[in-house]
Amino acid sequence: MSVLIDRLSRIVGARHCLASAEELFVYECDGLTLDPVRPVAVVLPADAAEVSGVVRVCSELGHPVVPRGAGTGLSGGAQPIEGSVVVECSRMDRILEIRPEDRVAVVQPGVINAELSTAVAELGLFYAPDPSSEQVCTIGGNVAENSGGPHTLKYGTTTNHVLALELVQSDGERLRLGSRAGRSREFDLVGVVVGSEGTLGIVTEISVRLSPIPEGVETLLAIFDDTVSACRAVGSIIRSGLIPAALEIIDQRTINAVEDSVYRAGLPRDAGAVLIAEVDGAPCSLPGEVERIGECAREAGARECRVARDEAERARFWRARKGAFGAMGRLAPDLYVHDAVVPRARLPEVLEKICEIGDRYQLTLSNVFHAGDGNLHPNISFDRRNAEEVERVIAAGREILETCVAAGGVITGEHGIGVEKRDYMKLVFEDEDLLPMLYVRDAFDPERVFNPTKIFPTTRFCFESNPRARGYDRVPFK
Numbered sequence: 001m002s003v004l005i006d007r008l009s010r011i012v013g014a015r016h017c018l019a020s021a022e023e024l025f026v027y028e029c030d031g032l033t034l035d036p037v038r039p040v041a042v043v044l045p046a047d048a049a050e051v052s053g054v055v056r057v058c059s060e061l062g063h064p065v066v067p068r069g070a071g072t073g074l075s076g077g078a079q080p081i082e083g084s085v086v087v088e089c090s091r092m093d094r095i096l097e098i099r100p101e102d103r104v105a106v107v108q109p110g111v112i113n114a115e116l117s118t119a120v121a122e123l124g125l126f127y128a129p130d131p132s133s134e135q136v137c138t139i140g141g142n143v144a145e146n147s148g149g150p151h152t153l154k155y156g157t158t159t160n161h162v163l164a165l166e167l168v169q170s171d172g173e174r175l176r177l178g179s180r181a182g183r184s185r186e187f188d189l190v191g192v193v194v195g196s197e198g199t200l201g202i203v204t205e206i207s208v209r210l211s212p213i214p215e216g217v218e219t220l221l222a223i224f225d226d227t228v229s230a231c232r233a234v235g236s237i238i239r240s241g242l243i244p245a246a247l248e249i250i251d252q253r254t255i256n257a258v259e260d261s262v263y264r265a266g267l268p269r270d271a272g273a274v275l276i277a278e279v280d281g282a283p284c285s286l287p288g289e290v291e292r293i294g295e296c297a298r299e300a301g302a303r304e305c306r307v308a309r310d311e312a313e314r315a316r317f318w319r320a321r322k323g324a325f326g327a328m329g330r331l332a333p334d335l336y337v338h339d340a341v342v343p344r345a346r347l348p349e350v351l352e353k354i355c356e357i358g359d360r361y362q363l364t365l366s367n368v369f370h371a372g373d374g375n376l377h378p379n380i381s382f383d384r385r386n387a388e389e390v391e392r393v394i395a396a397g398r399e400i401l402e403t404c405v406a407a408g409g410v411i412t413g414e415h416g417i418g419v420e421k422r423d424y425m426k427l428v429f430e431d432e433d434l435l436p437m438l439y440v441r442d443a444f445d446p447e448r449v450f451n452p453t454k455i456f457p458t459t460r461f462c463f464e465s466n467p468r469a470r471g472y473d474r475v476p477f478k
């Protein structure tokens with residue numbers, strides 16, 4: 001091991017190569033806390049050249065590489081693997097270029113999401129993808145997860161905002177993909193890398209699209225007696241032809257956790273759910289849109305609709321929404337944040353079933369989610385020191401995913417597969433569907449250096465018994 005640490009230290013400097021038990025302890029997991037694993041080392045490179053050197057050494061000595069941003073991922077993507085080296089990109093945090101006339105910024109992967117919008121605000125621009133973790137998560141992590149956020153409904157996910165990338169491959173070579181001009185005639189390899197969860201290489205530079213800050217914005221809080229009525233309102237708002245910037249639902253248990261926390265916003269504690277609806281664009285169009293949303297909400301049973309009076313109140317609504325996961329820390333030491341998508345029209349019935357599953361397993365389940373996208377986040381508060389409770393958490397989680405798939409949905413909207421859901425892939429994919437993904441991974445990373453145990457099921461593929469006959473001549477996983 002000392003050979004590895006010695007060689008890594010020579011590349012990044014001894015200060016930036018962590019190998020003591022105390023230092024490694026904090027890297028044992030990301031936001032998925034169920035199954036911590038200690039890496040053999042953590043390195044913090046300063047630039048792409050150092051990343052290349054580190055990857056070369058790991059490949060040569062046979063250590064898997066786990067790329068890491070801020071470690072806020074919720075599916076175990078940055079969770080170490082036995083014998084792995086974690087490559088944390090937090091020191092690569094420079095905005096390299098801002099080109100307002102092209103509406104493009106070039107950034108290193110460790111740039112914090114919200115800091116890019118702050119940096120370009122004086123130019124009248126912002127970076128649209130806004131995960132609720134925006135104050136800490138990195139753009140490199142967002143690229144790997146194809147992250148979304150409350151404003152995905154109108155602006156799309158990370159993939160809609162990435163123009164070009166630099167990727168360090170397993171032999172240490174640096175590959176440039178895409179074009180800052182935003183048009184490319186080649187295969188969409190940028191699109192392949194976005195959302196590949198750190199399995200194809202380490203992203204060391206990203207060119208992103210910037211958007212103009214909307215001239216006007218209005219935010220409305222609709223208050224309901226129950227979550228199902230709030231879901232019905234979402235369906236009817238979309239049916240009315242509007243494309244709001246955001247439609248987010250917060251249920252009663254979450255409201256109370258938020259109101260007990262530093263994120264309190266004056267949300268009504270007795271409400272079954274609130275819907276935050278936001279519209280943005282030309283100021284003259286907004287009052288009419290707010291009125292239509294209010295009508296849809298009232299028809300679905302809203303007992304009150306409040307329009308934020310000023311920017312301060314609007315910011316309070318969003319602080320409550322974006323701080324909701326943090327506020328859950330008041331309910332139990334651990335939180336399992338689920339993530340699945342169902343067709344919007346099925347939201348009311350699926351949500352009822354999810355609550356029934358939580359009750360049946362006697363779990364503390366709450367919901368705060370991107371309702372406009374049908375992207376559910378059933379959250380289970382629990383204590384991982386209680387093994388029996390953990391078993392119930394996992395069993396309930398599986399049933400929740402099965403329910404979403406049965407309703408025509410998928411097993412992740414934005415948090416990725418990681419280690420958390422790799423064995424649920426077969427709920428939505430046949431072996432034949434997984435083959436092209438394996439080919440792509442092997443084309444980029446034939447030696448499976450990067451995140452080798454992530455995404456793909458650990459259970460055997462049926463074509464392994466005669467792989468060549470099925471057109472695949474490699475063992476699908478190590």
Ligand SMILES: Cc1cc2nc3c(=O)[nH]c(=O)nc-3n(C[C@H](O)[C@H](O)[C@H](O)COP(=O)(O)OP(=O)(O)OC[C@H]3O[C@@H](n4cnc5c(N)ncnc54)[C@H](O)[C@@H]3O)c2cc1C
Nearest residue numbers: 069070071072073077132138140141144147148198203414
């Ligand atoms: C409170 C809270 C709220 C959240 N809200 C949202 C939300 O609204 N929307 C959403 O989509 N997600 C959300 N998340 C999940 C998480 O913040 C996102 O997945 C985010 O993109 C992870 O960024 P990170 O920098 O923390 O990456 P990490 O967690 O460090 O890594 C995530 C994945 O990216 C890979 N990776 C990291 N850097 C690189 C790189 N440079 N090159 C290649 N691969 C890399 C890792 O190997 C891992 O697979 C939330 C999480 C929390 C804790």
